[in-house]
Amino acid sequence: MSTDNCIPGNPDIAGVGVRIAIYVQTLLCFFPAFWALLDGKVSQGELDAAENQATTNLVLAFAILISSIVQAQTLGLTNYHASIVLNMSWLNNTNAFIYFLLYIQHKSQAGVRGRVAPTWRAWVQHIRELAVSVVHPGTAKAHPTSAGESDPELGHTDGVASIRNGVERTQLNNIQGNEDYARTGAKLLVKRFVLLLGSLHLSLMAGLGLWLWSNIRTFGKGQDAVNDCAAKHALLAILGKHVPFASEALRIVSLAIYAVFLVPGVNLLLPVVVFLGFYHLHRVAPTPKIAGSGARADSYIRPSRLRFQGHRAYNSIVQRWNILPPFIGLIFLLAINLVFIVDIELALKQNAGLQGKDEAKWGFGQILAMLLLFMPLRDLAETILARRMKQRQKDLDMGLGGAINAKDRSMVRTWIARGANPNAKFEGDTSAMHMACNLEDLDLIRSLLEAGADPNTKDGCRRDTYMVASDNTNCLRLLNKVERGSLDGVQALVQAAENGYGAAVKLLLPSLEINPEDRQNLFEALSGLNVNARNNGRTALFSALNKAQKFEAIIKFLLTAPGIDVNAPDTSGMTPLTFAARDGHEAVVKLLLAAPGIDVNTPSIGRQTPLSLAAERGYEAVVKFLLAAPGINVNAPNTDGWTPLRFAAQNGHEAVVKLLLAAPGIDVNAPSTSARTPLRFAAENGHEAVVKLLLAAPGIDVNAPDTDGWTPLLVAAVNGHEAVVKLLLAAPGIDVNAPDTKGRTPLTSAVRQGHKAAVKLLIAAPGVDVNAPDTDGCISLIFAARYSKEGVVTLLLTAPGINVNVADSLGRTPLRFAAENGHKAIVKLLLAAPGINVNMPDTNGQTPLSIAGRDGHEAVVKLLLAAPGINVNAPDTDGWTPLSSAARNGREAVVKLLLTAPGIDVNAADTSGWTAMTWAAFEGQEAIVQDLCAVPEILFDVADVQRHLEHPPGDWFMGYVPASEEEQDQCVRILEEFVESKGGGAQDGSEGGEPSGGRRDDP
Template identity: 65%
Template sequence: MAAGSCKIPGNPDIAGVGVRIAIYVQTLLCFFPAFWALFDGKVSQGELDAAENQATTNLVLAFAILISSIVQAQTLGLTNYHASIVLNMSWLNNTNAFIYFLLYIQHKSQPGIRGRVAPTWRAWAQHVRELVVSVVHRGTASSNQTSAGSNAELGQMKGADTTSIRSGTGRTQTEDLQGHDDYARAGAKLLVKRFVLLLGSLHLSLMAGLGLWLWSNIWAFGKGQDTANDCAAKHALLAILGKHVPFASEALRIISLAIYAVFLVPGVNLLLPIIVFLGFYHLHQVVPIPKVAGSEGTPDSYIHRSRFWFGICRASNTIVQRWAILPPCIGLLFLLAINLVFIIDIELALKQNAGLQGGNEAEWGFGQILAMLLLFMPLRDLAETILARRMKQRQKDLDMGLGGAINAKDRSMVQTWIARGANPNANFEGEISAVRMACNHEDWNVTRILLEAGADPNIEDGNRRDPSGRYASAARSYKIDSDNKDCLRLLNQVEKGSLDPVKALVQAANNGYGAAFKVFLGFLGIKLGEKESFLEALSGTGINVNAGNTDGIASPAAAVTKAQEFETVILKLLLAAPGIDVNAPNTDGFTTLSLAARKGHQAIVKLLLAAPSIDVNAADTSGRTPLSFGAEKGHEAVVKLLLAAPGIDVNAPNTRGQTTLSFAAEGGHEAVVELLLAAPGIAVNAPDTNGRTPLRLAAEWGHEAVVKLLLAAPGIDVNVPNTNGWTPLIFAARYGYEAVAKLLLAAPGIDVNLPDPDGRTPLIIAARYGYEAVVKLLLAAPGIDVNAADTSGWTALTWAAFKGKEAIVQDLCAVPEIIVDVAEVKRHLENPPEGMDWMYAASKDKQDKCVRILKEFVGSKGGGDQDGSEGGEPSGGQRDDP
């Protein structure tokens, strides 16, 4: 059949110019709000919501195109040629889901965000798992099993306060059940709203199903289109990266089937693109931050430089200033390039095959007009983004003006900025709120103005805010509004004389109204030494000063959880209250001292240690002491105070046997470890229930400075293994910690050949995982057994060849004592044992290269036949130790 004698029936609803323009514009428009959201270096919650709405809308339309094409192929008939165009357009439509994911990664990885997720594949896999678990297990969000990250995320979705996420005492059974239902619903909403990827994954699967149907047999595709399909198969050309490829190309068919097979399974089809995007973040972390261009040289030298140079410097400096948003920007540019390639390929294919297509291809029918009308939605989204941006900038200017007026203590200007629309709950540099700024200046008039404008009386910044700085829900706003009115009621009652000022002070403290507390302190002129009236009021209110209520501030433990602006004052007053129990734990079993040590509140720890009845070793339900909390967090000043306390137990273990020194060593807190090692009676080799010593933990995490300190400690055991039989040196070899391995090898009494239960020595493990630098250190160690074999009979040489590590094979061959049996190595490589350890072999080509190195080595030593199968003895020798 000649090309001119066959025609492909026109299908304007699929390939019409109106449909194409609509899809092209819709796809490209979604990039503008994304780049705009990244322009200021942060992706706010509002910008993320806008991206979610846009992605959902576009994906629903994408589903409509795919489903209608599949239905048409089974009923009225859809040609194979038009099906290929639908598939190319479907790739474009799925761009929205990927753009949303890039913005979501940036939003969740921003510093200071509640529930921050590191931009790594492992962290995101854990994040998704926790969100799924929160839905499957209805009560997970109120239990200890859910992490802080997912709890915060669920609380943000539900509109709850941070403290309301934790289920405390005093709740009825009905309230607990209601809370479980709320979190189940919040989790389900989160999976739908925050994971547009689910919709995108289903779209990819549907698209892959159509692709497999088409490319399994392009001649038999669809119903009643055999003639058209035959014409397209014989004469049509498709464009791939700008080059024309025959539609019936077998190579094209195989590649297409492979690609669509990869994207067929829901969920799994997102792994490849997600890994690519997270790869941009990984590269961003390892690449050093560039310096500002043009910072060197003298002013006179700049005069002779061209405008081009200044243009380059300006562009470079712009990149440096926005370095944090480089990964998502690269991801967006990558997606944009792919989309442009698809658009160009579609147009080139249509132009090349214009002679084969029917004359009605350009007719404007219902489908094309509808497609053009649907452009209204992305255009609307773009307009909303621009408008929201302008409003956001205006609000930012108003809030900055308010901050300046508060700093200047200008009461009239504060009132003016609030009247213009400034947010009384705005956060300024350092994440300090407006009311806290006023309290810091002890400007009671400005504080009162802010409260009357609706400011949050709780001056603990970020306590009820989402990361974007705005209130996330009506429930949260209601809580702040309620507290604000309650706080103002106290102020009004004091002014009218209907409430005793000291009793109002107690109520403000009990409710956590930091702003009111500071106003009352200033109003009453209470000094730290004049507390009799406060204590009298405290005892007269009936408040239980030892109550473990984490929402109030009556108990010492609760005082530590409140804003640092007044917590020390409260604590001093409470410690002097009659009947106070300074060791009373809260509902989680934490004592006041433990909370203060964990938070690093040095002043509070000092106050508590001065209390006559303080128990410095009081442990929580898991056996954790205040000293272990301070050491774990690296609070050097707190640890120093606790170590000086009489009766301190420096070796008190928790229920898992971990000591304070273990916590400090695992965290890599060098200064704290040094303090602990100087303490009398410190147990440097104390193992936990898993046999992990401080040295083993420091070695496992690669904390070089801590390892160095521990090795210098008297009585240190450098060879003690954990319950799995792994020594510190094995851990250094396993993870390639060269500096740690060097320190361990220089330690007196080190056993360089001590194996694990599988017979694997540090040298075998280093060779197996390909850490050449560690291998070289081990080979230079006195007494190293280069020929030691594990329980499977595999030596370091065999493992290096199995993993294709040519450099390590050469290093091992350079040791005089090495015994090389090429035939034995080949036998192991060709017949590895069953099990996970042997699942990740190098390619046959790499293994063969290693074997060739061994043959050449045997030949150079005169070892007979180089394949080791006959003649000669295995190469090797014996070195005399000095």
């Protein structure tokens, strides 16, 4: 049997006109796709154009496929022509995949509505929600399709602008999100059904393929002989190689492939996985760097033209690196299409002898197919025209951007009048409005708003025209209210922030009393750009806290902003809560404590917590709020160990102390680093009411000493706080004699400061030791006499058991100190005390009379000389008597008093043999020499006096400066004249011999 023309011709299926039409419309789909990727982005318009073109081609493909199936069942389509139809159907289905690649690229771009990250998980979630919205509109979840990304298409924006009124705003967003997904589902069914159409086309094609390859000999109606001929003799081209039509391997592989693509929806999964795989590889691959960006030592050498062109091409690829996945996908699809075209043509050429001559005839089907090319050609022309319009618009927008950067208000208006888009996006997806706000040009901002610009300054936020127009109108209305004075500036600022009007925020901020450095912080935070923006280490929240009372509404708004760091410290380590607590802003503290994640115990520099600061300043309401906060540490110390109770007690904040004492876990005896307790601080500062509260607290230690041994009673006594001393003395377990590290008791300390009232209370206290000595042996009476506390001496002398003759470690008695200080009244009081020892010497043997005479206290000497039992000649350890001490120091009045004292020894010599006369001459005291000469008992040898004056001992005389030789000679002449007046010669009993012995420095 001859095989020539065994397969009847079918020009409506395999005719050259039909083939050319299908090849051209398939390849034409690639031109706008590649064109759309050239600028690195796929705009919504470009995506719509690709969708329209793909939809048109798929409708035509559906027509061819359906007509072929009808032919097979009615006119008897041959198996050979059915295989050609299947190959051309693969070409037609390319349109759906091209659109899908552009759709992935568009949805993955930053700033688009409903952005979907190019990850498996995000796209699975996106497809699932779209499917649910189609099947059950309104049930899709309203949340971003990618973690960490905003989805304005679904009614969500991250940042401050998404929050209007707390929960109500969130519920509104959820409703909005459901409606948007329902609307998207409706678009899939009514208009944007290119993927659905492509899936159904795949399913129909797979059904035809399974029918054909299940048995190629029985395919179609009434074509068994033709089918048998094709099965025996026809060859198909697979990747350029000829394979027998009846190959069993080809049949099995074909059945498997068409089975995979049979189920609608599922048949798109494999292409989706392949194309998303390109994106996954792109994400994990390292991003290349621009070639030639670094300086080279041989940069003066001009590179070869080939190398230059290579670098240029490479840099062009790097600059468009983000479009690499869809570009590779398009190349992949183009390669597949070219393979199918070549295989179809090879198969037709190889089997030309089997086909009938009618195959080459031009009929209605081929002419119609060629005419239908008008539709894809029209779509291509529209794409080119749209591209030109897009470029013109881009030029206008670039001109507008340049005018904004130049701050040229007139040019901005000119470019907008020419057609520039006031909502244009520039480099970095920055809007014209945001650019003007960054330049802080208020005139430009106002001009853009008047031109219809979006007041929302958030970059990457795409919104529909109606929403932009509505917000623009409302923003201008808001600004007009402020200008007319019908709306407060702060309220307007909050309303602008709640609605996301960043431009209004920028315009309103200068009218408020805000530091220039704080404006940028508040602009970024209130505009939703960066709620934690810093300037000079301070966040917007801190900037608002500086005007807490006036900006309370702003603070409230900021605290509800997503991502707000309520614990962000400034450069000094102070948190917003610390700041508000320190300044007593009750309302702000309440707001901060309600903020999620607030740390109520975060310390500032010095580790002072908000509770400590509020307690220190006595902010009762703030302390109450803080104590009610979960996790509050009522005993948190600062670097010095000072707790909130210590601060409140020290400053006498009674109400705050009462609140703290009622707090669970309060440590009433919490010591500082120097072991000072709250009671000790309250007592030191005389806060009677606070001391009373602390003494009533369970577990209070009334005798707790600090590192210096000072107890609350001691510091109260030192500072003379009578009422506090009284309270402490009445406290159970009080130790009235507790000494400090120097051994000084509360009584001793009160005496030293002269606090009579405190002394009186302490003297009357049970168990008080009025004679308790400190480490130097000084008791209270010694301190009273030493520091001339006359009234205190009077009180002490009435105290039972007081020792009036007690001496310190140097043997100094109260009388001795009073005499030294010349305090006549105290000396008089002491001399009247029973048992007083008027002659008691110190460790140097000096008596009160010696000291008073040495220092010239005439009135005290007079009192002492009148005291019973006074020893006027008592020598010290160097043998100096009161008379010699007075003469030695030039105390003439005291010398005259002593010379009148009964039993005075005017000739008494010290251990060096020096008498009062010798000392008087040595110091050039002419008056004292004459007074001594007038005493009948005086005895001296002028020559001996002269010898002493010429040769004084050098060791213990170092402390004395002798008189001049003239003064000493004058004194000697007085003595000589006195001797001559007595008849000449030496006086009997005159001193002789050389001076000997030594003296101490301080007689």
